[in-house]
Amino acid sequence: MDDSHSTLSGIPLLPVYGEGPLPGEYPYTRGVHADMYRSRLWTMRMFAGFGTATDTNGRFKELLRSGSTGLSTAFDMPTLMGRDSDHPWSLGEVGRAGVAVDTVEDMADLFSDIDLGGVSTSMTINGPAAILLAMYMVVAEQGGVDRSRLAGTLQNDILKEYQAQKEYIFPPRPSVRLVTDVIRFTAAEMPRWNPVSVSGYHIREAGSTAVQELAFTLANGFAYIESAVAAGLNVDAFAPRLSFFFNSHVDFFEEIGKFRAARRIWARWLRDRYGAVDERSLKLRFHTQTAGVSLTAQQPDTNIARVALQALAGVLGGTQSLHTDSHDEALALPSEEAARTALRTQQVIAHETGVTAVADPLGGSAYVEWITDEVERRAEEVFSHLDEIGGGSILEGVYEGIQSGWFMGEIAESAYRFEREVNSGERIMVGVNAFTEGNDSSGTELLRVSQETEDDQCARLATVRSERDSEAVAGSLGRVVADATDPDVNLMPSLIAAVEARTTVGEIVEALEGVFGSYVETAVV
Amino acid sequence: MGPTEPASLPVVAQLAEASRLGDRSATARLLSLVERGGDLADEVASATHSHTGEAHVVGITGAPGSGKSTITNSLTTLLAEAGKRPAVLAVDPSSPLTGGAILGDRVRMNDASGVGVFIRSMATRGHAGGLALAVPGAIRVLDAAGFNPVVIETVGVGQVEVDITDAADTTIVVVAPGWGDAVQANKAGLLEVADLFVVNKADRPGATDVSRDLELMLDLSTVPGRVGTERPSITMTTATEGEGIGELATAVAGHLELLSQGVELDRRRETRRIAEVRAHLDYLLGGAAEEVLATERLEPVQAFESPMMVARRLARRLAGQLLG
Amino acid sequence: MVDTGLPIRIVLAKLGFDGHDRGLKVVARMLRDAGMEVVYLGLRQTTDSVIKAVEQEDADVVGISMHNAGHLTLGPMIVAALDEAGLDVPVVIGGIVPDVDLPDLEAAGVAAVLGPGAPVDEVVSTVRAVAGLDGPN
Numbered sequence: 001m002d003d004s005h006s007t008l009s010g011i012p013l014l015p016v017y018g019e020g021p022l023p024g025e026y027p028y029t030r031g032v033h034a035d036m037y038r039s040r041l042w043t044m045r046m047f048a049g050f051g052t053a054t055d056t057n058g059r060f061k062e063l064l065r066s067g068s069t070g071l072s073t074a075f076d077m078p079t080l081m082g083r084d085s086d087h088p089w090s091l092g093e094v095g096r097a098g099v100a101v102d103t104v105e106d107m108a109d110l111f112s113d114i115d116l117g118g119v120s121t122s123m124t125i126n127g128p129a130a131i132l133l134a135m136y137m138v139v140a141e142q143g144g145v146d147r148s149r150l151a152g153t154l155q156n157d158i159l160k161e162y163q164a165q166k167e168y169i170f171p172p173r174p175s176v177r178l179v180t181d182v183i184r185f186t187a188a189e190m191p192r193w194n195p196v197s198v199s200g201y202h203i204r205e206a207g208s209t210a211v212q213e214l215a216f217t218l219a220n221g222f223a224y225i226e227s228a229v230a231a232g233l234n235v236d237a238f239a240p241r242l243s244f245f246f247n248s249h250v251d252f253f254e255e256i257g258k259f260r261a262a263r264r265i266w267a268r269w270l271r272d273r274y275g276a277v278d279e280r281s282l283k284l285r286f287h288t289q290t291a292g293v294s295l296t297a298q299q300p301d302t303n304i305a306r307v308a309l310q311a312l313a314g315v316l317g318g319t320q321s322l323h324t325d326s327h328d329e330a331l332a333l334p335s336e337e338a339a340r341t342a343l344r345t346q347q348v349i350a351h352e353t354g355v356t357a358v359a360d361p362l363g364g365s366a367y368v369e370w371i372t373d374e375v376e377r378r379a380e381e382v383f384s385h386l387d388e389i390g391g392g393s394i395l396e397g398v399y400e401g402i403q404s405g406w407f408m409g410e411i412a413e414s415a416y417r418f419e420r421e422v423n424s425g426e427r428i429m430v431g432v433n434a435f436t437e438g439n440d441s442s443g444t445e446l447l448r449v450s451q452e453t454e455d456d457q458c459a460r461l462a463t464v465r466s467e468r469d470s471e472a473v474a475g476s477l478g479r480v481v482a483d484a485t486d487p488d489v490n491l492m493p494s495l496i497a498a499v500e501a502r503t504t505v506g507e508i509v510e511a512l513e514g515v516f517g518s519y520v521e522t523a524v525v
Numbered sequence: 526m527g528p529t530e531p532a533s534l535p536v537v538a539q540l541a542e543a544s545r546l547g548d549r550s551a552t553a554r555l556l557s558l559v560e561r562g563g564d565l566a567d568e569v570a571s572a573t574h575s576h577t578g579e580a581h582v583v584g585i586t587g588a589p590g591s592g593k594s595t596i597t598n599s600l601t602t603l604l605a606e607a608g609k610r611p612a613v614l615a616v617d618p619s620s621p622l623t624g625g626a627i628l629g630d631r632v633r634m635n636d637a638s639g640v641g642v643f644i645r646s647m648a649t650r651g652h653a654g655g656l657a658l659a660v661p662g663a664i665r666v667l668d669a670a671g672f673n674p675v676v677i678e679t680v681g682v683g684q685v686e687v688d689i690t691d692a693a694d695t696t697i698v699v700v701a702p703g704w705g706d707a708v709q710a711n712k713a714g715l716l717e718v719a720d721l722f723v724v725n726k727a728d729r730p731g732a733t734d735v736s737r738d739l740e741l742m743l744d745l746s747t748v749p750g751r752v753g754t755e756r757p758s759i760t761m762t763t764a765t766e767g768e769g770i771g772e773l774a775t776a777v778a779g780h781l782e783l784l785s786q787g788v789e790l791d792r793r794r795e796t797r798r799i800a801e802v803r804a805h806l807d808y809l810l811g812g813a814a815e816e817v818l819a820t821e822r823l824e825p826v827q828a829f830e831s832p833m834m835v836a837r838r839l840a841r842r843l844a845g846q847l848l849g
Numbered sequence: 850m851v852d853t854g855l856p857i858r859i860v861l862a863k864l865g866f867d868g869h870d871r872g873l874k875v876v877a878r879m880l881r882d883a884g885m886e887v888v889y890l891g892l893r894q895t896t897d898s899v900i901k902a903v904e905q906e907d908a909d910v911v912g913i914s915m916h917n918a919g920h921l922t923l924g925p926m927i928v929a930a931l932d933e934a935g936l937d938v939p940v941v942i943g944g945i946v947p948d949v950d951l952p953d954l955e956a957a958g959v960a961a962v963l964g965p966g967a968p969v970d971e972v973v974s975t976v977r978a979v980a981g982l983d984g985p986n
Contacts, residue, residue, distance in 0.1 A: 077866040089865050089895070092922030166868030166892055171765075207871045293871075297945070297964055330965060331947055404590060412874050419875050423969045432966060451922070517766065520633060521892070550935070553907040561855060624856060625881035631902060632891040638901050645905055648856070648886050 005357050016359040023359040027267040029260050030360035031318040032283040037356035043321040044346045045122060049074030049098035050333055051453045053109035056099040060114060066340060072122040074098035080167045082128035082509030085457045094454035102461045104499045107135040117145040121152035127169035129156035130182050131508050134495040153194040153243055156182055159220040159398055160199050163407035164206035169509060172399055174516035177487060180227045185492040187238045194243045196224055204247035205293045207415020210258045211375055213247060215382035216407060218265055219394055225274050226395040235274050239281035248310040249291040256362060257371035259317025265376055287321040288314035295330040298439045299431035303327035308345050315349055316362055322346055468502040476501040477511045484515040541572035544670045549643060552670045556645055559662035566662055576669035581781050584689035585678045587699030592725040594633040595764040596699060597678045603770050605640040612643040612672035614663055616679040619648040643672055658808060660692050661801045690718045691800040694793055695780045699723045702731030716742060719757045721776050727761040817843050857980045859910040860902045862890035864923050872943060873914040876972055883973040896930045903938050909980045915944040925957035939979040
């Protein structure tokens, strides 16, 4: 290992340079660990999911063989919305943008022949997150892996759905209760599981600025803290397991400043406002994904360069985990070859560039420190606003901002401003409004998902429905409804029982909608 | 296609007939012709006028964010399910700079659309003759097509070219805690125009305060509602949950009954007719004045003639033209 | 065709579950700023709700945004539904549509396709063209 800690010329390197507070020291601006990537590289986590569970299982195994150390699951749109593959609205969407999961049987196929005690699995799901977690746990325990050994992350961040991604099902308050139930459950029974990945990624993709991404995301994090504390948990009992998920966009130094500011704000708020004393509660750990929205359909190979630079910003910003986008994503779902190139990009950064030898190598740069301070200052203005409209509660402020369409309006305004700048030529996008010679995407091989996938999945669902014990299904749904009606009861046990009975995601969600209602957004264009 | 295809008079008559027989495309085309204004709009008025007078015209107004669209959605859904044939005219402002508009009211009217409520969005600008002409014309088209009630939703008194009270038999003013509450409603002149109040978002903190403030202001008001001594009722709703909407429907029907008992309904409709005549007159005179102005060479050197004197001279010419 | 100078009315919607409405919102503003009247239906619309809106709003154009590779199913579906309702209104699809699918969509009667990040001039001129108003403003 020692030889990696010198430059190519053989100049020996210390783990860190500069004055304190150093990496690993409060307020963790420079990183959450003292020697950062020397002791442990980031997790190279590649998002995958398409077609049926069996199709995605094949991709998972391929990724593990090529050196990926964590799995990340993309679910298809019906699953994300808590509907079954045979729901009328699912037409044309089954298995298209992710994998279709209707029952625990699909979850079993998805992770077939993968040692769930040995990998960490991230599941990108929000509205029905508690149900999918229950399925994962049931599959693991049927395979002999106890829930306490399971490592992974559930996105389970419903607030940003109302603000940006729009994959909500129930109204905000009962949805946050579900999130809080998962936090309570994992705090008690799944010590290696991250119950919420508070996600700015989608806020940014919806068109926000870096400052808005940071501020809205941390505000959502504070909201979950307030909700879980109100449910009776000690902040240090769950805060260490909250993780974050940020976007890494094209403005290199602003992104690095954003990551550094995120750590400092979180540490200060957790200590000073929420009274956390456990050091692990103060350390903001985050996953990064490069900016899908920055990828262009024009000259898609150019996206490899964008992804590399954005990934580098994430690493220089101290990320714990990284997904690099595939260069063909502006055209279609990533092909296997493009996904491999994206993973190789991370490996080049990790093993060839030397940026991992020194923690926070940009710390102390006048510009980097200034932009970090400035991003922080602007984020604090947003917190003040939310605190004010929430009457001294960030949770209430976030509810109010959702209800009134404030978040959506702010994001829509930023998105439109960006588009106008590109359209006027004020902002250059290579291959889009400048350097357009050679624009042609027809040479790129694209991944296609066929209509047969949908038919296969619906047939499979019909088989499960016909073979299961329908009385057990009805009974399990009755218990879900009863538990949902009492806000003090944790819903996880009844959800686990329901998925064991092979009740579908859609059936459980409809039962919950009967109690919680459905959400219709306040449109802000 | 709307902006490209000129209609002719026989087409208007055919459309009016089809619209009466329930052809919704025909109704929609007539509404487009009304929005365009001019001779074709007059033709539409002639073709529909004799079939009107049945519809109860209900105006819903209130501050942005108070929940007008959601209330309109719930109320018309309930009425449609009860066997009525409601139509909605949702009026939104146009951009003063470009004349374009984003008409977003349908977003919250999926339920109503699903049960067959006819919904039409209308922008405030970009219609020859202005909204003061377009709204009564549109109501007439919907009335003649057999829709009842016709619900008009607008951003509020004073904010658009037409006051909803000029157009409606019954005016509902929506207030909500934090979003156009009672004090703001009073300032905006909404208290005087309300036949019925709705306090929406009744599940939120402050809703009872809003209701109490309203009661208090009505106690102090010298204008206790639009009908003689009748004090406007206050209905509490949580429109997103459909709560209080049944009560509101009852209040709306009750108000119509009240109007119909005496001469008030006829008086209001007569006032409405006068308002519409006035709008047409404004339009005609305004147009003629523009024409006279365009033909007049205003000599800057004739300093002995003040602007007022010029106007009088032109007005005499205008009168001569109009009468001649 | 004659340009009457009246605003083009366009219905904008997303079908199905897909919640990515950034593009739809940006396009709504672009078209408003180009002087059009945009009837915005937003997310989670069905064929039925789109058809009703097109009919009642007397729309000149309907724009459907999709990002989930469902365009080959949903695009032809909406065109067929408009036909069935007797509405001769051109359909524009926006979103990620690979070039190889363009002939299929054209054959199905889709009037135009706008890719992600289409510049404002292209968006506006495409809508004007399919509405029968060719040429610059």
